Amino acid sequence: MNPHKKGLGAWVIILLVVLYTGVLIIVPIIALILGAFSEGMGAVLTALGSSVFLEALWLSLKIALLVVAVQTLLGTIVAWIIVRHDFRRKAFLKSLVDVPFAMSPVVVGYMLLLLFGRNGFLNPIIEPLGIKVAFAAPGIFLATLFVSLPFMIKEMIPIIENLDRKQEYAAETLGASSWTIFWRVIFPQLRTALIYGMTLTFARALGEFGAVLVIGGGIQGRTETTTMYIFRSLDERHFVEAYSAAILLGSFSVMIVLIADWVKRREEKRQSQGEVVERV
Amino acid sequence: MEISLDHGQSKARTPERLLRASGLLYIGLMILVPLIVILQDGLRQGIGELIHQVTLPIAWSAILLTLWTSSLMTVINAFMGLATAYTLVRFDFPGKRVLNAIIDLPLSIPTLVTGVMLVMLYGPQEAIGRFLLEKLNIQIIFAKPGIVLALLFISFPFVVRNIQPVLQDLDQTQERAAATLGAKPWTIFRKIVLPALIPPLLSGSLLSFSRAIGEFGAVVIVAGNIPLKTQTGAVYVLGAVESENRLGASAVSLILIGIAFSVLALANLVHKHWGSHK
Numbered sequence: 001m002n003p004h005k006k007g008l009g010a011w012v013i014i015l016l017v018v019l020y021t022g023v024l025i026i027v028p029i030i031a032l033i034l035g036a037f038s039e040g041m042g043a044v045l046t047a048l049g050s051s052v053f054l055e056a057l058w059l060s061l062k063i064a065l066l067v068v069a070v071q072t073l074l075g076t077i078v079a080w081i082i083v084r085h086d087f088r089r090k091a092f093l094k095s096l097v098d099v100p101f102a103m104s105p106v107v108v109g110y111m112l113l114l115l116f117g118r119n120g121f122l123n124p125i126i127e128p129l130g131i132k133v134a135f136a137a138p139g140i141f142l143a144t145l146f147v148s149l150p151f152m153i154k155e156m157i158p159i160i161e162n163l164d165r166k167q168e169y170a171a172e173t174l175g176a177s178s179w180t181i182f183w184r185v186i187f188p189q190l191r192t193a194l195i196y197g198m199t200l201t202f203a204r205a206l207g208e209f210g211a212v213l214v215i216g217g218g219i220q221g222r223t224e225t226t227t228m229y230i231f232r233s234l235d236e237r238h239f240v241e242a243y244s245a246a247i248l249l250g251s252f253s254v255m256i257v258l259i260a261d262w263v264k265r266r267e268e269k270r271q272s273q274g275e276v277v278e279r280v
Numbered sequence: 281m282e283i284s285l286d287h288g289q290s291k292a293r294t295p296e297r298l299l300r301a302s303g304l305l306y307i308g309l310m311i312l313v314p315l316i317v318i319l320q321d322g323l324r325q326g327i328g329e330l331i332h333q334v335t336l337p338i339a340w341s342a343i344l345l346t347l348w349t350s351s352l353m354t355v356i357n358a359f360m361g362l363a364t365a366y367t368l369v370r371f372d373f374p375g376k377r378v379l380n381a382i383i384d385l386p387l388s389i390p391t392l393v394t395g396v397m398l399v400m401l402y403g404p405q406e407a408i409g410r411f412l413l414e415k416l417n418i419q420i421i422f423a424k425p426g427i428v429l430a431l432l433f434i435s436f437p438f439v440v441r442n443i444q445p446v447l448q449d450l451d452q453t454q455e456r457a458a459a460t461l462g463a464k465p466w467t468i469f470r471k472i473v474l475p476a477l478i479p480p481l482l483s484g485s486l487l488s489f490s491r492a493i494g495e496f497g498a499v500v501i502v503a504g505n506i507p508l509k510t511q512t513g514a515v516y517v518l519g520a521v522e523s524e525n526r527l528g529a530s531a532v533s534l535i536l537i538g539i540a541f542s543v544l545a546l547a548n549l550v551h552k553h554w555g556s557h558k
Contacts, residue, residue, distance in 0.1 A: 007465065009465060009466070010371055013363055013366065013367055013371070014367055014371055014373050016363060017360070017363050017364045017367045017379070018375070018379065020360050020363075020364070021364065021379060021382055021383070021436075024429070024432055024433055024436065025382055025385055025386065025433065025436065026382065027401060028394070028397035028398055028400070028401050028433070029385075029397060031397060031400040031401035031406070031408075032393075032396060032397040032400050032401075034400075035400040035406075074302065074303065074306045077299055077302055077303045077306070078303040078306060078307060080299065080303070081299060081300045081303045081304070085296070085300055087300065093304070093307060095545075095548075096307050096311045096312060097307065097311075098544060098548075099311050099315070099541075100311070101490075101491070101544070102490045102491070102493075102494065102537075102540040102541055102543075102544040103494055103537065103540065104493070104494025104495070104496055104513070104514045104517070104533075104536050104537075104540070105494065105496050105497070105514075106494070106496050106514045106515075106517045106518050106521075106533075107318070107494065107514070107517060107533040107536060107537060108314075109521075110318070110517060110521050110529055110530075110533055111314035111315070111317060111318045111533075112314065113521065114314075114317050114318060114321055114530075115313070115314060115317055121317055145310065146310060146311070146314070149310060149311070178295060203388050206390070207389075207390025207391070207392065207393070208390075209390065209391065209392040209496070209497040210496035210497055210500075210514065210518075213518070214518065214521055227390060227392045227497070230392060230393070230396065231392065231501075234396065234399075234501065242396060243396065243400065246392070246393045246396040246397070249390055249393055250389050250390065250393040250397075253388045253389060253390060253393075254385060254388045254389060256388075257384075257387070257388035258381075258388075261384075
């Protein structure tokens with residue numbers, strides 16, 4: 001099975017795979033690009049410059065950034081205790097982390113409604129405090145936090161597992177405080193993974209739709225995020241608006257993930273080169 | 281010396297304990313509490329009412345539609361995912377790196393945008409959509425093929441990325457031996473390669489199935505919301521929430537959660553016991 005010697009069968013499989021990937025993924029992407037620009041660049045720019053869209057985009061960005069901040073801090077902590085701590089029901093905790101992957105976004109939004117909506121279970125607590133969660137920004141924030149929860153944790157677990165603990169012991173023996181050990185020894189080794197996890201979380205947060213629709217209600221100017229703007233524009237048959245926003249959101253998400261991929265690969269390459277040098 | 285070391289350790293324990301408490305609290309509040317609430321709400325009127333809500337014609341047809349479109353997607357995805365992973369690992373051809381990068385695109389494209397793309401391509405006003413509808417009488421948008429296409433798009437990476445590392449690590453000595461003994465490529469694939477790829481193929485397929493069960497963004501755009509025809513389980517829940525049908529929303533939510541979680545658990549079980557890395 002020399003990979004360089006191909007029979008007819010091999011070419012048939014390659015052709016099938018390339019065709020499938022092309023029709024399934026590439027052709028729709030091209031269709032979106034052509035559709036958005038069908039009325040010219042000017043129409044796209046007008047759509048993207050409208051105050052309604054910019055407001056929606058701004059809300060999405062604010063929420064996504066806040067979600068990334070929380071996920072970076074608490075996600076790293078959760079990954080840390082999963083790897084380094086021993087406690088009962090750790091396997092249960094790990095399977096809880098997987099829950100958002102298998103959960104329908106609509107159900108996520110609905111669960112939050114059960115908690116915070118009219119007659120919600122937590123209303124007796126939050127109402128006297130004057131906090132509004134359902135059909136308001138805090139609800140969108142919580143929904144986005146839920147759906148993006150696994151990304152940071154899943155990214156950090158293998159990295160923390162592979163940390164070289166000898167360095168930590170050495171620093172400890174030399175009298176470093178745990179704070180110093182974290183910032184000087186552990187953090188530099190986590191940095192690339194942190195950036196990667198943050199990017200994945202950010203992209204996922206920006207693109208969330210179902211959960212945000214149910215808990216946020218998509219009230220224009222108040223709880224309308226970018227995805228809900230696209231949905232409403234489609235509904236109102238404002239196609240250029242919908243396509244322009246979709247193309248911006250899609251290309252932005254793809255771009256940041258590609259950049260993060262590139263950073264990660266470069267780091268891996270550097271590390272493997274370093275290992276080679278060490279071995280020599 | 282011993283005393284000071286001991287002292288150092290106990291000092292380090294308090295922040296570690298704080299760390300653990302905050303991590304557990306975060307997962308508990310974010311994941312466990314909502315799950316308990318929906319479980320409690322769905323079972324509030326008893327199992328009988330839950331079954332009644334789920335077997336109402338519109339709800340039942342939505343659940344069935346979700347199940348069979350997800351199953352069809354899983355079968356196609358398993359086959360094409362296997363072929364794609366094999367192509368990427370074993371063959372060299374121009375554009376291979378581009379193909380490898382394309383596989384991950386569905387993971388970073390928001391599913392709503394996926395839906396918009398498919399409508400742009402196959403919508404009844406668009407060139408290809410009109411051609412398929414008028415010449416071949418195939419309706420994709422606002423019909424079932426659109427749902428399957430949307431699910432195929434979003435779940436394409438799962439099988440490929442599950443098989444790829446296993447295939448890469450696969451020892452090729454046996455295959456070479458078989459080839460030397462005159463076995464045909466297809467026989468070698470069937471007898472040697474395929475058995476080694478069954479666990480990642482199975483766990484990847486199950487993963488994509490559990491992901492498809494709850495898919496909403498892409499499906500709602502592509503399928504529309506036609507009860508008994510193109511309404512999936514997740515879209516049914518949205519309708520029930522909007523019409524304040526709390527019993528129906530909770531019941532169908534619980535069914536979707538139940539299916540997706542059991543399939544996900546099965547995928548993890550396959551992954552763990554058969555092991556993708558021996």
